[in-house]
Amino acid sequence: MNQxxxxxxxxxKRIADAARALFTQKGYKATSIEDIVSATGSSKGxxxxxxxxxxxxxxYLVEEWxxxxxxxxxxxxxxxxxxxxxxxxxxxxLAADDLNHPLTKAADEFFRQEEKTSEAESRLAELxxxxxxxxEKLLQEGIDSGELGPHDAKRLAYVLESLFFGVxxxxxxxxxxxxxxxxxxxxxVFLTGVTSQKQKQLPL
Amino acid sequence: MNQxxxxxxxxxKRIADAARALFTQKGYKATSIEDIVSATGSSKGxxxxxxxxxxxxxxYLVEEWxxxxxxxxxxxxxxxxxxxxxxxxxxxxLAADDLNHPLTKAADEFFRQEEKTSEAESRLAELxxxxxxxxEKLLQEGIDSGELGPHDAKRLAYVLESLFFGVxxxxxxxxxxxxxxxxxxxxxVFLTGVTSQKQKQLPL
DNA sequence: GTTCATACTGAACGTTCGTTCAGTATTGTA
DNA sequence: TACAATACTGAACGAACGTTCAGTATGAAC
Numbered sequence: 001m002n003q004x005x006x007x008x009x010x011x012x013k014r015i016a017d018a019a020r021a022l023f024t025q026k027g028y029k030a031t032s033i034e035d036i037v038s039a040t041g042s043s044k045g046x047x048x049x050x051x052x053x054x055x056x057x058x059x060y061l062v063e064e065w066x067x068x069x070x071x072x073x074x075x076x077x078x079x080x081x082x083x084x085x086x087x088x089x090x091x092x093x094l095a096a097d098d099l100n101h102p103l104t105k106a107a108d109e110f111f112r113q114e115e116k117t118s119e120a121e122s123r124l125a126e127l128x129x130x131x132x133x134x135x136e137k138l139l140q141e142g143i144d145s146g147e148l149g150p151h152d153a154k155r156l157a158y159v160l161e162s163l164f165f166g167v168x169x170x171x172x173x174x175x176x177x178x179x180x181x182x183x184x185x186x187x188x189v190f191l192t193g194v195t196s197q198k199q200k201q202l203p204l
Numbered sequence: 205m206n207q208x209x210x211x212x213x214x215x216x217k218r219i220a221d222a223a224r225a226l227f228t229q230k231g232y233k234a235t236s237i238e239d240i241v242s243a244t245g246s247s248k249g250x251x252x253x254x255x256x257x258x259x260x261x262x263x264y265l266v267e268e269w270x271x272x273x274x275x276x277x278x279x280x281x282x283x284x285x286x287x288x289x290x291x292x293x294x295x296x297x298l299a300a301d302d303l304n305h306p307l308t309k310a311a312d313e314f315f316r317q318e319e320k321t322s323e324a325e326s327r328l329a330e331l332x333x334x335x336x337x338x339x340e341k342l343l344q345e346g347i348d349s350g351e352l353g354p355h356d357a358k359r360l361a362y363v364l365e366s367l368f369f370g371v372x373x374x375x376x377x378x379x380x381x382x383x384x385x386x387x388x389x390x391x392x393v394f395l396t397g398v399t400s401q402k403q404k405q406l407p408l
Numbered sequence: 409g410t411t412c413a414t415a416c417t418g419a420a421c422g423t424t425c426g427t428t429c430a431g432t433a434t435t436g437t438a
Numbered sequence: 439t440a441c442a443a444t445a446c447t448g449a450a451c452g453a454a455c456g457t458t459c460a461g462t463a464t465g466a467a468c
Contacts, residue, residue, distance in 0.1 A: 002436070002444095003436090004434075004435050004436070004443095004444065004445075007435095007445080025316065026316060026317060026318075027316065029233045029234055030233055030313075030316075032424075032425065033426060034426095042446080042447095043447045043448060044426090044427085044447085045428085045429080045446065046445075046447070049446065054426065054427090108373060109231055109234075112229065112230060112231065112376065113230060155385070155386075155389050156389070158386055158389070159371075159389050159390045161370070161374060162367060162370030162371040162373070163363075163366060163370055163390075165369075165370040165374065166366030166367055166368070166369040166370025166373070167363075169312060169366070169369060170362060170365060170366045170369065173315075182359075182362055185360070185362070185363050186363045186366060186367075189360070189393075189394060190394075190397060192398070193392070193393035193395070193396035193397030193398075194393055194396070194397075206414095206465080206466070207465070207466090208466070211415080211464095211465095212415065215416090236454075236456080237455080237456060237457085238454080238456095246417095247416060247417045247418060248417085249458085249459080250415075250416050250417070252457070253415065257456080257457080258456065258457090409468105410467105411467085412466085412468105413464105413465100414463105414464080414465085414466090415462100415463080415464070415465095416464090417459105417463090419458105420457105420459090420460105421456105421458075422455105422457090424453105424454085424455070425452100425455080426451105426454100427450105427451080427453105428451075428452105429447105429448100429449095429450090429451100430448105430449100432445100432446080432447070432448105433446070433447090434443105434444080435442105435443085436441105436442090436443080437441085438439105438440090438441085438442100
C-alpha cells in the first residue's frame with residue numbers, strides 16, 4: 001500500500017472515530033458536520049470526500065459497530081460455557097465499550113426521523129433483526145439445554161434487548177466504575193428470572 | 205371563567221397535546237416549531253405567546269407528564285396489594301399510554317444536548333431523581349415484607365428503570381397489541397428474578 | 409359605543425445546518 | 439521534470455431552524 005493510500009485511510013479512520021464518539025455522545029441530529037470538523041481538524045470538504053453524506057457516514061459507522069461487535073464476541077465466546085456465563089460475558093463486553101450498545105442507541109433516533117434514504121432504512125432494519133436473532137439463538141440454546149426454563153425464546157429476546165438497551169442509556173450518566181455493576185445487576189436479575197428451577201446455582 | 209380565557213386555555217392545551225405527540229414520536233430536536241404549527245393550525249407567534257420557548261414548552265410537558273403519571277398511579281394503586289401486582293399494574297399503565305414512559309424517553313435526548321438552560325437541567329435532574337426514588341421505595345417495601353429477596357433496593361431500582369425504559373423504546377416499533385405483552389414479559393422476568401425463594405407463586 | 413387588555417397573525421431576522429465545488433497541495437508514475 | 443491521480447481546502451449555497459415583533463382581531467368592562 002502507498003504512503004498516500006495509507007494516509008488517506010488514516011484520515012478516514014480519524015473522521016470515523018470522531019464521528020462515532022460524537023454520535024454516541026450527542027445523538028445523530030445534534031451532531032453536526034462542523035462538530036466533526038472541529039474534532040478532527042479535517043475540512044468540511046474532506047469529510048465529503050471520504051463519505052457520501054452524513055447519513056452515509058452514520059450508516060458506515062453502524063456497519064462498523066456491528067462487525068466489531070460480532071468479531072469481539074467471536075473472540076471471547078470460547079471463554080463461556082453456560083448461557084449464564086455468556087450473558088455475563090455480554091454484559092462485560094458492553095460495559096467495557098463506553099460506546100455501549102452498537103446498534104440500538106443512536107440508531108433508534110436515526111430510525112424514527114422521517115427523512116432518510118430507503119436504503120438506509122432497510123439496512124438498519126436488517127441489522128436490528130439480525131441482532132434480535134442473535135439474542136434469540138443464545139436464549140434458545142439455554143432453553144434447549146435445560147439451563148433456562150421452558151420460555152418463548154423470541155419473546156425473551158425482546159426482554160433482553162430492552163434490558164440491555166435501557167441499561168446502556170441509563171449508564172451514560174454514571175461514573176465509569178458503576179457501569180459494570182449496573183450491567184451485572186441487570187443480568188443477575190434477568191438470569192434468576194429465566195433460569196429453570198432445576199438448576200438454581202447462579203454464578204456471582 | 206371568561207369565554208376568552210376558556211378559549212385561550214383550550215388553545216394552550218391544543219398546542220401542548222400536539223407538541224407532546226410530536227416530541228414522543230420524533231424526539232426533541234427533530235420536532236420543529238413549524239411541525240407544531242402544522243399540527244395545531246395555530247401560528248408561530250401564538251405558540252410563543254403561550255410558551256416562553258421550545259425548551260420552556262418541553263419542560264412544561266415534562267412537568268405535566270410527571271403530574272399525570274403520579275395522579276394516574278394514585279388512582280390505581282389501591283387495586284394492587286403485593287409488590288408483584290404493583291409492578292404488573294405499572295406495566296399496564298405504561299403500556300396503555302402510547303406516550304409511554306413519562307420522563308426518560310424524550311428527556312434523555314434533551315438531557316444530553318449541551319445548549320439548555322441550567323434551570324431546565326436541574327429541574328429535569330430533580331424529576332429523574334424523584335422517579336428513581338419512587339421505584340426504590342416500591343421495591344424496598346417488597347423487600348421489607350419478604351415478598352422480594354434481600355436485595356439492594358437502590359441498585360434494583362436502576363435495573364427496573366433500565367428495563368422499563370428499554371421496553372418503552374423497543375415498543376415504539378410494535379403493533380398496538382404486542383406492547384402490553386412485552387411489558388408483561390419484562391415484569392414477569394424481573395419479578396421471578398427478584399422474588400424471594402419462600403414465595404414463588406407469581407401471578408400471570 | 410368606546411376603550412382596553414388579551415389572543416393571535418405572519419413576515420422577517422439571524423443562525424446553523426448539510427452539501428457543493430472550483431481550486432490547491434501532495435504524491436505516485438513515466 | 440512533467441503529467442495525472444488522488445487528497446484536501448474553505449468559501450459559498452439554499453434550506454431549515456428558533457425567535458421576535460409590529461400589527462390585527464376579539465371579546466370584556468364601563
